[in-house]
Amino acid sequence: MRSRGIGNIQAVDVPPRTPVVSDGVLGMMLFLLTELMLFAGMISAFAIAKAGATVWPPPGQPRLPIEATAANSLVLLASGALLIHAQRQFSRDRESARKPFFAALTLGTGFVLFQGFEWVQLIGQGLTLQSSALGSFFYLIVGVHAAHAIAALWMLARTGRRMLSGWLQPSQLATAAVFWYFVVGVWPVVYGVVYW
Amino acid sequence: MATAPATHEEHDLGHHEQSFWEKYVFSTDHKVIAMQYMFTGMAMALIGGFFAYAFRMQLAYPGMEVPGWGLVTPNDYNQLVTNHGAIMIFWVAMPVLIAAMGNYLIPLMLGCDDMVFPKLNRLSYQIFLLSAVVLLSSFFVSGGGFGGAWTMYPPLSTKAEYSLTQLGSTIFVVAVALEFVAFLLGGINFITTAMNSRAPGMKLYDVPMVVWMIVVASILFMASVGPLIAGAIMMLFDQNLGTAFFDPDRAGDPILWQHLFWFFGHPEVYVVLLPAMGIVAEIITTFSRKKLFAYRTILYTVFGTGVLSFTVWAHHQFVAGIDPRMAHVFTVTTLLISVPIAEMLFVYIATLYGGSIEYSTPMLWALAFLVEFLIGGVTGIYLGASGGDIYMHDTYFVLAHFHYTFFPIAIIGTYAGVTYWFPKMFGRHMNEFWGKVHFWGTIIPFNGIFIPLFFLGAGGQHRRIADFTVYPELAQMQPWREFATVALLIMLAFQVIFLWNFFYSMFRGRKAEKNPWKANTLEWVAPSPPPHGNFPDGLPTVYRAPYEFSHPDHDEDYWPQNEPPAEQKA
Numbered sequence: 012m013r014s015r016g017i018g019n020i021q022a023v024d025v026p027p028r029t030p031v032v033s034d035g036v037l038g039m040m041l042f043l044l045t046e047l048m049l050f051a052g053m054i055s056a057f058a059i060a061k062a063g064a065t066v067w068p069p070p071g072q073p074r075l076p077i078e079a080t081a082a083n084s085l086v087l088l089a090s091g092a093l094l095i096h097a098q099r100q101f102s103r104d105r106e107s108a109r110k111p112f113f114a115a116l117t118l119g120t121g122f123v124l125f126q127g128f129e130w131v132q133l134i135g136q137g138l139t140l141q142s143s144a145l146g147s148f149f150y151l152i153v154g155v156h157a158a159h160a161i162a163a164l165w166m167l168a169r170t171g172r173r174m175l176s177g178w179l180q181p182s183q184l185a186t187a188a189v190f191w192y193f194v195v196g197v198w199p200v201v202y203g204v205v206y207w
Numbered sequence: 208m209a210t211a212p213a214t215h216e217e218h219d220l221g222h223h224e225q226s227f228w229e230k231y232v233f234s235t236d237h238k239v240i241a242m243q244y245m246f247t248g249m250a251m252a253l254i255g256g257f258f259a260y261a262f263r264m265q266l267a268y269p270g271m272e273v274p275g276w277g278l279v280t281p282n283d284y285n286q287l288v289t290n291h292g293a294i295m296i297f298w299v300a301m302p303v304l305i306a307a308m309g310n311y312l313i314p315l316m317l318g319c320d321d322m323v324f325p326k327l328n329r330l331s332y333q334i335f336l337l338s339a340v341v342l343l344s345s346f347f348v349s350g351g352g353f354g355g356a357w358t359m360y361p362p363l364s365t366k367a368e369y370s371l372t373q374l375g376s377t378i379f380v381v382a383v384a385l386e387f388v389a390f391l392l393g394g395i396n397f398i399t400t401a402m403n404s405r406a407p408g409m410k411l412y413d414v415p416m417v418v419w420m421i422v423v424a425s426i427l428f429m430a431s432v433g434p435l436i437a438g439a440i441m442m443l444f445d446q447n448l449g450t451a452f453f454d455p456d457r458a459g460d461p462i463l464w465q466h467l468f469w470f471f472g473h474p475e476v477y478v479v480l481l482p483a484m485g486i487v488a489e490i491i492t493t494f495s496r497k498k499l500f501a502y503r504t505i506l507y508t509v510f511g512t513g514v515l516s517f518t519v520w521a522h523h524q525f526v527a528g529i530d531p532r533m534a535h536v537f538t539v540t541t542l543l544i545s546v547p548i549a550e551m552l553f554v555y556i557a558t559l560y561g562g563s564i565e566y567s568t569p570m571l572w573a574l575a576f577l578v579e580f581l582i583g584g585v586t587g588i589y590l591g592a593s594g595g596d597i598y599m600h601d602t603y604f605v606l607a608h609f610h611y612t613f614f615p616i617a618i619i620g621t622y623a624g625v626t627y628w629f630p631k632m633f634g635r636h637m638n639e640f641w642g643k644v645h646f647w648g649t650i651i652p653f654n655g656i657f658i659p660l661f662f663l664g665a666g667g668q669h670r671r672i673a674d675f676t677v678y679p680e681l682a683q684m685q686p687w688r689e690f691a692t693v694a695l696l697i698m699l700a701f702q703v704i705f706l707w708n709f710f711y712s713m714f715r716g717r718k719a720e721k722n723p724w725k726a727n728t729l730e731w732v733a734p735s736p737p738p739h740g741n742f743p744d745g746l747p748t749v750y751r752a753p754y755e756f757s758h759p760d761h762d763e764d765y766w767p768q769n770e771p772p773a774e775q776k777a
Contacts, residue, residue, distance in 0.1 A: 030403040034323045037402060038395045041429060045391055048433025052470070056437065056452070056463055064458060140450055144458050147450040151441065 035186035043193045046159065050197055053155065054204050057148045069143035073136035075206050076129055083125045084202055090118035091195030094167075098188050102181055105174075112174060116167050119191065123160050126153065149205055156194070156201050163190040235325035236739055240332050241311035242632070245625075247332075248303035251339060255294035256699060262287040262673075267685075267692035269674040282371065284673035285354030290342070292357035293379070296479070297386050298339055300617035304482040305428075306335070306390065308624055309397050309421040311632065315730035316415045318406030318747040318769070320740045323399045324392075331392035338385035345378035353379035356671065358468055361453035361461045365445040377446050384439050387432050394425035406729065406769075408749035413768065415728045415753045416499060416506075420485030423509050424478045427516060431474035438467030465527055469520035476612065477516045481509060483620030484551060487573040490627050491555055492754045493726045494570035495562025496764050499754040501554050508554075512547040519544055525593045526600040534593040541591035545584055552577055552584075567724075568642035572623035575650050576615045583611030586661070601671070604664025607657045614653060622649070622705070629709075630723045634735040635716030641708045648701030655694030659687040725765045728753050732769050 032040070061067055068074075093115035101108035130150075138146045170187040173179040231239060257275070264271060265279035272278055279287065310328065314321055322328045345352040350372040355363030359380065367373035401414065401422045441452040442464065451457035453464050492499045499505070521529055521537040529537075555577055564570070586608040589595040599605060629637050668681055675681040675688070722731040729749070733741050747769035755766040 028403075028405065028407055032402075034399050034403050038324060038327075038399045041395045041398055041426075042391070044426075045429045045433050045436075048430055049436050050433070052434025052437035052467055053441075055434075056441070056467065059463060060452075060458075060460065063460065069458075140444065140448055144451070147444070147452060151444065151450075151452075155437075155440070 033182035033185065035182050036189055039186045039189045043189065046193065047197070049155070050152075050201070053148075053152050054200065057152060057204060060144050060148065064144065067145075069145050071137075072143050072145055073133060073138050075133075075138075075149070077206050080126075080129065080202060080206055083122055083129075084198060086118050086125070087122040087195055087198055090115045090122065091192060093118065094188050094191055098184060101179075101184055105177075105179075109174060113171060115191075116164065116171060119160065119164050119167070119194075123157060123164065126157060152201055152205055156198065159197075160194045163187070163194045166190055233329065235321070235329045237310045237314050237322045237325070237328060238632075238737060238741075240328050241307045241309075243332050244302045244310060244335065245307035247336060247339060248299050248307060251294050251298040251302075254343070255291050255299055256702070258287045258291040258294070259695065260699060262291070263692040263695050265673060266675070267689040269676050279673065281673045282351065282354060285356075285671070286346070286352040286372075286375075288671065289354050289356050289379075290346075290352055293342070293383070295613065295617060296357065296475070297383060298342065300479045300613065301386075301390060302335060303621050304479055304486075304617065304624075305397075305421060305424060306331070306393050308417070308482055308486065309393065309425070311628065312415075312730060313397055313400055313418055313421065314404070315631075315733055315737060315741055316418050316728050317401065317404055317409065318729040318732070318742065318749065319400070319404040320742070320746065322396045323404055324396050327392050328396050331389045331396070334385055334392070335389035338382045338389060341378060341385060342382035345372075345375045345382070348374045348378065350375050358472070359383075359442065359464070360468075361442070361445070361464050364464075365442060365453055367446075377443065380439050380442055380446070384436065384443075387436060387439075390428060391432070394429050397425045398422050398429075406747050406749045409768075412503065412506075413749055413752050415485075416488040416502070417482065417485030419506060420481040420488075420509060423513050424481040427474045427481075427513050428478045431471045431478075431517065434467045435471035438464055441467075462524065462527055462529075465524050466521070469523045470517070472523070473520040474513075474516045477512060479616050480548075480612070481512075483576065483616040483623075484509075486620055486624040486627070487555065487576050488558075489726075489728070490569045490573040490623055491558055492756060493627075493724050494565045494567055494573075495559050496565075496756045497558055497562040497754075498756055498758075500557040500560075502752070502754065505551060505554055508547045508550055512544065515540065515544045515547070519591075522591055522593070522596065525596045531593075538591060538593045542588060545588060545591070548584055552581060568637070568639055568646060569623050569627035571643065571646045572619055572626060575646070576619045576623060579611060579619060579650075579653070580615040583608060583613075583615060586611060599664065601669055602664035603660045603668045603670060606670055607660035607664055610657050610660075614657075618649070618653075622646075625709075627724070628730075629712070630719030631730055631733075631735050631737070633713045633716070634719055635712050635714075636719050636723065637712040637716060638708050641704055645701055645704045645708065648704065649698055652694040652698035652701070656691045656698065659691045663687050722767075725763075727755055727765050727767050729768055732767065 030037070093111045097108045097110075097112035097115060100111060130153075133149075138149065140147055140150050166187045167190075170179065170184055173183065225234075234240065261273050261276040261279055262284055264273040264276075265284055270278070276283075310322070353359075353364070353370065353372050353375040355370050355372075355376070359376075363370050364376050364380070367376070370376050401418055405414065441450070444450040445452050445454065445459075451459040453459045453461045455461060488499055488505070518540045519537060521533060522541045525534055525537075559574075586604070590599055590605060590608060626637055626642055629635075663684055666681075666684055668675060668684065672678075676685065719735045721733070721735055723735075724731070729747050730737075732747050734743065748771075749768045750771055751766065751768055753768055755761070755768075757764045758766050
């Protein structure tokens with residue numbers, strides 16, 4: 012909390028200001044507004060390309076791993092749920108928040124690693140950035156999502172370090188958590204549009 | 208005195224003595240960052256103005272050796288107009304109107320000591336400076352700077368065999384992308400500060416109009432820039448990684464870029480317009496000694512304009528290829544958006560009505576803004592209607608129209624703001640006489656430049672042609688082009704007066720007291736110039752709305768926001 016002066020005049024009827032949403036969370040939400048529009052832009056561009064194509068999916072391209080990614084999506088959703096749980100625990104009992112928090116972090120990292128593994132396989136099967144419109148959009152959209160996931164995980168890891176040292180404030184946890192909820196929340200849309 | 212300010216002061220005065228670098232280069236103080244943005248913007252304006260000079264000389268006297276540039280080849284010409292547009296919008300209008308004015312005014316007008324995220328703020332400027340350097344560096348790579356217009360339409364921007372600037376095109380996109388990151392960080396700061404750091408007692412309806420306008424502009428920017436970032440990534444991929452997002456030969460769609468660009472590009476007009484409208488609102492209330500007419504109506508109008516501005520973008524594609532049914536929809540929304548803007552102009556005129564108007568230099572600029580922007584708005588109606596646009600598209604009529612909107616916004620609005628807040632920024636007054644000379648020396652030639660361009664455009668003169676004398680039917684209009692260029696030269700010459708007045712007054716001007724214009728908002732409570740931490744006597748408390756001029760219950764004709772009511776004084 013920053014110190015806020017009351018002024019040189021004693022004011023009885025003017026209460027001090029208490030923000031509805033903390034600075035960090037509000038700032039993060041504003042950032043995520045832009046990122047939401049970024050995904051909206053890419054996804055609608057993809058939808059237009061798909062609708063305008065005479066043959067879809069483009070011939071000679073590998074099938075996207077719908078089932079494996081569905082399982083991986085569940086891992087990501089579980090990670091988000093665990094983080095919600097951790098955040099709730101943190102406001103009651105700080106110690107008990109650690110386990111779900113680091114479980115969420117681990118599952119999130121697992122999601123990104125599995126996606127990377129999937130990319131390597133798809134590139135091996137001939138789906139590349141240049142091979143077709145599907146490849147271009149797939150790597151663009153999923154890649155931008157992965158970049159967000161990695162940034163959010165890095166932020167969560169820093170939050171975790173603070174948590175271990177006992178310096179973590181609830182608003183700091185909330186700031187990093189909101190970022191991760193965005194990554195988790197936008198993924199089902201990406202999955203639904205790109206993979207199906 | 209309450210105890211809270213004491214702890215606050217300890218917090219501020221606890222700073223060690225700052226070195227030059229800490230104080231002026233790597234500062235996190237919002238005022239220093241505002242000045243950095245302003246001076247960088249001014250330097251870029253000189254470059255953008257120089258570009259305009261070079262290509263206007265070529266248009267008026269084709270094939271001449273332009274003093275200071277040399278022969279303007281067709282390739283040079285394309286680079287000059289492209290970068291003139293990009294610089295004036297992204298590196299002049301945005302940094303000066305939003306970043307400089309926002310950074311300077313928001314914490315002062317809200318009565319707090321700094322932005323909510325000062326380090327993010329510093330990073331914002333550093334990225335902005337980097338983006339400017341990156342853009343200018345494109346002129347020195349092989350092939351030169353990008354020349355495919357500031358709107359970067361593919362295939363000119365994506366295919367090196369058309370643009371002939373392989374590296375220049377990529378550098379251009381990277382520079383614009385960096386600039387967006389800078390304004391993203393700035394916008395986060397502005398909105399969060401306005402929501403969470405207002406002075407005690409300042410309700411949302413007590414926030415000065417210019418702060419609201421900058422906040423709404425930031426929201427518009429942040430909500431509209433996402434699709435353009437998506438487009439910029441796709442363009443960089445097309446340029447460098449062999450994808451075909453915008454390449455029709457390989458199942459891409461070049462019109463897609465236009466949609467992504469203008470989804471941002473049209474709200475962007477309002478992103479820069481609103482801060483200028485806010486600056487004008489502050490000035491006309493102060494210099495007509497009247498309460499701002501219909502504060503809440505303006506505010507709702509601004510929100511309405513913001514929402515509506517997301518639904519007009521495809522009027523830029525009337526000719527590019529759009530379903531005629533969609534063209535009708537976008538014609539309606541485009542014409543509709545002139546309603547709230549016209550309403551704001553009327554409300555401003557209502558504020559002036561019956562006021563005791565003082566024609567100071569800032570007031571002259573503010574009034575000129577209303578008049579000149581009106582011309583820009585009215586000529587836009589011809590272009591917003593798809594039928595009219597098909598005839599006018601890509602002519603000088605379009606060019607003259609948007610210069611009648613952007614020049615009032617970026618130049619007149621900035622001069623209004625700078626002359627109004629100069630005493631606060633530097634603790635000294637600018638010279639009024641030379642201020643007025645500069646005003647008339649700018650406004651008259653400005654109309655001299657662009658009114659002829661309306662005629663040229665209506666006569667069928669296409670944009671983006673370096674030499675019109677090769678077209679017999681256009682060659683006969685050469686006197687108009689020469690007239691516009693001479694007017695530009697006169698206008699540029701008068702800017703020297705401003706620069707001299709600005710820098711001379713900064714050091715030698717008449718000293719200014721705290722509240723030289725007798726205005727009400729909180730920035731006038733702080734000393735001129737405000738020290739680090741802004742309010743050395745403790746942060747102010749707010750008791751009333753920002754525009755209580757000539758209030759019947761008050762003896763003086765102004766009533767500062769922080770002045771406690773009479774019964775509390777006793």
